[in-house]
Amino acid sequence: MANGLTSTHVKVRQSKVGRQARWALILSVVLTWFSVIGMCMAIIGAGRIIDGGGVSRWIIVGPFVVMVSFALRGWVLAGGQVAEERRVRRQLVERVFQAGEIRTSKFPTGAVVGLATESAEKMVAFRVGFMSQIVASLTSPLLVLVAMGWSSRWWLAAVVAAMLPIVPLVVGGFRKMVARVSHGSQDARKALAADYMDALRALGTLQLLGASSRVAQRLAARGEDNRVAVMQLLRGNQLILFVIDAVFSLAIVAVSAGLALFQVRQGVLTPGQGITVIALSILLLEPMDHVGAFFYVGMAGWGAQRGIHGFISSLPTGRAHVPSTQPGCITMQDVSFSHGDCVVLSHAQLEIQRGQRVAIVGRSGAGKSTLLSLIAGMKTPQAGAITRGGDCAVVAQHTWLFQGTIADNLRLARPEATEEEMWQALSSAQLADEIRTMPAGLSTLIGEFGVGLSGGQAQRLSLARALISGRRIVLFDEPTAHVDLASEAKILDAINNLGRDYTVVMVTHRDTSLAHMDRIVRVTNGRIEEEEHQHAH
The missing domain is CATH 3.40.50.300 (P-loop containing nucleotide triphosphate hydrolases)
Incomplete structure (x- = not known):
């Protein structure tokens, strides 16, 4: 029954986030940029010290900017996620109450509770935390490249920049490969939550009928399905981490270190500039590490978002009745209603006056x-x-x-x-x-x-x-x-x-x-x- 909440063939378009969450996402990206600029300042300052240029104020100001930016970013994201979770849950509850018994006849309570709790949390973590990190990770390397070109040679920065498009291509490719795994994991969690909640609500009845052992076996099977789905999701996440580390991290550091060492030996770069190039190339990896680290959140959040929007869009939006201008009166005109093939009412008429x-x-x-x-x-x-x-x-x-x-x-x-x-x-x-x-x-x-x-x-x-x-x-x-x-x-x-x-x-x-x-x-x-x-x- 829980699997009926969403279909793997249904695509649900992502709706806009709330105003507070949108501002949190924007500010989070900007603060990440400031933290990257602060780290670049500290690295360039350290390179100048190596070249005998004395202690630069950059090496003092840079770490301070980093600390302030990280602290503010955490505070902004926390507030945005809390506000968005509240908005999503309110929307879910409003649609559940609006649907009334139409909802209870189609969707098990456990599955709805799972959507409003765990799924809502994962969806918001994806839409606010994960998306802000992805945007920052794909844009902040441009700041690092500018710092690399300004502090050493622009052509070195251009060579490293040519390697950057590898990451979004690799991540995008693997995302398509593991999308089905993510959806399967979400469906398995909803099925387990639905059966578990239904079993709790009917515990007395199950004991009276002697069916508790059979239901326990079914719950154990659901739990095993969920465990397998989670392990498949984690396997996809670890594979992405390995690919990013092997294809991108190793290549970037090796190429940057080789070029910097060659230029230092040729006398084109000073030792301090060479170390700066290598350190900045390592700094390029830091945002990319977040892509892999947050990819589990992204896959789980995408599945949660699909489940929530699928549930909301599947509920009827029409009104069950039309307001009357006569207080307390009820009128039914030519009303028909059926349960499947069983006709309950056929062209029924009823009029009730106020106070009757x-x-x-x-x-x-x-x-x-x-x-x-x-x-x-x-x-x-x-x-x-x-x-x-x-x-x-x-x-x-x-x-x-x-x-x-x-x-x-x-x-x-x-x-x-x-x-x-x-x-x-x-x-x-x-x-x-x-x-x-x-x-x-x-x-x-x-x-x-x-x-x-x-x-x-x-x-x-x-x-x-x-x-x-x-x-x-x-x-x-x-x-x-x-x-x-x-x-x-x-x-x-x-x-x-x-x-x-x-x-x-x-x-x-x-x-x-x-x-x-x-x-x-x-x-x-x-x-x-x-x-x-x-x-x-």
Whole structure:
């Protein structure tokens, strides 16, 4: 499943980096140039000392420039990478929330988590750190060549310059050769992360079914695939390092040293100038060493970028509903939706007025929850249009609560909510008295999925969170399906006590939930049919 996130045949164009990261990249290159100039100054100053010219200020100023440039470069890059990681992760999260259940039905959670953590880090390290180093490495040798020609002979610098194009040609060639290895490594890591996360989430179920050993074997196989892919990636990286050292480093130093020694013997260059030429030729290798050292980052980052952009581009961008000019109203016009070959809704019509309470009933599998998901915007109709007058809050059949305090879970819907507003929402959800009996009150810690609360308490906390959001359309998906009769009565009382400024839509299969509903609609054979109903006043 994880491999479905990206296809090796899909090419995704690199998007622009954020403004702060772009400035960090530019400043990093400029600071690298300054550090190279500082090293050239120090080398030329040392050569003059050898020739008896005395201590030059260059040999003092040069190292100072180098130290300041390196310190500033590290600070600038760190800030740029942090800002870019934050931007990339925010973009991922926004697209995940925008896609809703469309995303969860196509991509495993573990793979998405892997993209937002490890892949985002590798992508940013590639786009900011690696790219700035590559640009600096390919341009700073020009500064060294200028220093070499100015301090000795220009023709010597020209000979060395003629050898420089070898490096980008070699690196580019090897990059194409190892591109598939890089993509394979990225896919293997995503597959392992996806299976590992899914296994953790289903650990209890796996133990009950006796399938834990089989899943463990599958995880071991995924881990071995990942290990093999990583070793192939490292092998490509080491091969590039060897080629650069053998083809470029040895040739540059040997040619420069031979020419410098010959010119010193001929009396064309002084000994200090000869040593300067050799030292500057070695300085040419320093940026190129970074090309090899960062190549692993580059290959991993390219694969991570491909995975992230592939994920983002594969999610639907269209809106699931159109805003209505009538607050609290919901209208479905000629809506069709299918799961594969199974038709759930066919040219369905539904109109709900502001303040109405509508129950959706039907046999199991008829499409009640799908209809609610379409109204909520978590699914997109394949035909027709849905208009909705405002945002909605959803109280799901399985309550989504997170590890933290009760206040933390309420503030997910409204971060600026005061304690008074939270108590008011809990009171409306018939939960305030029970929370007050807890020693920590709103600061009571609960576990993931509401561990520490009863099923009824968790469901009413979900209702309180919906109310504190301030949204006037509230959708309920079987809110009493997994609670006892006492909890069911409290939940229904809380729903029935909502004012007429709330539009309520509830999926239910229990007759006790219908008493205070204004309308009942039945989903059957792809249609939405109105049923006669006399609600209690």
